[in-house]
Amino acid sequence: xxxxxxxxxxxxxxxxxxxxxxxxxxxxxxxxxxxxxxxxxxxxxxxxxxxxxxxxxxxxxxxxxxxxxxxxxxxxxxxxxxxxxxxxxxxxxxxxxxxxxxxxxxxxxxxxxxxxxxxxxxxxxxxxxxxxxxxxxxxxxxxxxxxxxxxxxxxxxxxxxxxxxxxxxxx
Numbered sequence: 001x002x003x004x005x006x007x008x009x010x011x012x013x014x015x016x017x018x019x020x021x022x023x024x025x026x027x028x029x030x031x032x033x034x035x036x037x038x039x040x041x042x043x044x045x046x047x048x049x050x051x052x053x054x055x056x057x058x059x060x061x062x063x064x065x066x067x068x069x070x071x072x073x074x075x076x077x078x079x080x081x082x083x084x085x086x087x088x089x090x091x092x093x094x095x096x097x098x099x100x101x102x103x104x105x106x107x108x109x110x111x112x113x114x115x116x117x118x119x120x121x122x123x124x125x126x127x128x129x130x131x132x133x134x135x136x137x138x139x140x141x142x143x144x145x146x147x148x149x150x151x152x153x154x155x156x157x158x159x160x161x162x163x164x165x166x167x168x169x170x171x
Contacts (some may be wrong), residue, residue, distance in 0.1 A: 020090075020091055025091055025134075025136070026047050026052075026134075028091045028092060028095070029091065029095060029132070029134050029147070030045060030047055030132065032092065032095045032096075032099065033045050033095075033124050033132055036099055036102070036121070036124050036125050037124070037125050039125075040125050040127075040160075040161055041127075041161070041162055042125050042126070042127045042129075042160075042161070042162060043127070043130070045129065045130060045131060045132045045149075046130060046131050046132075047131070047132065047133060048131040048132065048133040048148075048150065049133065050133065051077060051131055051132060051133025051134075051147075051148040051149070051150060052133030052134060052135055052148075053133070053135075054074075054077060054133065054148050055079075055133050055134050055135040055146040055147055055148045056135035056137065056146070058071045058074070058079075058146045058148075059135045059136060059137035059144045059145070059146040060137045062081075062083070062137065062139070062144040062146070063137035063138055063139035063142070063143070063144050064139065066139055066140070066141070066142065068081065068083045068142075068144070069081075074148075076150075076152070077148040077149060077150055077152055078123050078126070078129065078148065078149030078150070078151075078152030078153050078154065079123075079146065079147070079148055079149070079152075080098055080120045080123055080124070080145075080146070080147040080149075081144065081145070081146055082094045082095075082097055082098070082144070082145040082146075083142050083143070083144050083145075084142065084143060085141065085142060085143075086138055086139065086140070086141055086142055086143045087143070089143070091136075091145075094136075094145045095145070097120070098120035098121055098123075098124055099121060099124070100121075101118045101119075101120055101121035101122075102118075102121050119154050122153060122154055122160040123149055123152070123153045123154050125153075125160050125161075126149070126152075126153025126154065126160045127159075127160060127161055127162040128151055128153065128155075129149045129150065129151055129152070129153050130150065130151070131149065131150045132147055132148070132149050132150075133147070133148050134146060134147035134148070
């Protein structure tokens with residue numbers, strides 16, 4: 001059974017993990033993004049209902065198909081994906097998977113040196129991005145978190161940081 005964009009206490013995990021309302025989900029996701037952004041002097045993001053709907057559509061597709069891949073038809077929004085065992089993770093743990101990518105980024109000359117290892121984090125902190133919207137959907141075995149960003153980040157030969165030409169570690 002697949003749940004849509006956080007339908008009725010959506011991020012309800014196992015019986016021991018309390019349910020999270022849609023408003024709580026938004027608050028947690030936005031706070032975690034904005035904490036990381038503040039640390040690198042990027043402006044706070046605003047929540048976008050449109051991006052959340054787009055993310056929900058894709059999260060539902062992933063949950064229904066049990067496939068884990070980016071939306072090839074998405075040409076205008078940045079996208080972060082997370083997948084984990086259904087009911088085993090809270091929202092904070094899901095997003096922390098992306099925030100933890102700042103650790104290897106500090107040792108890199110540029111985020112482009114290993115985009116696959118740090119690209120979720122750089123999308124989160126990308127200085128030109130102004131809005132985010134996210135959704136979780138549950139499949140039979142896995143749940144999927146999808147976040148969409150506007151404008152998208154991770155633009156080749158640009159820096160995620162404000163006022164720098166290339167992203168160097170240590171930021």
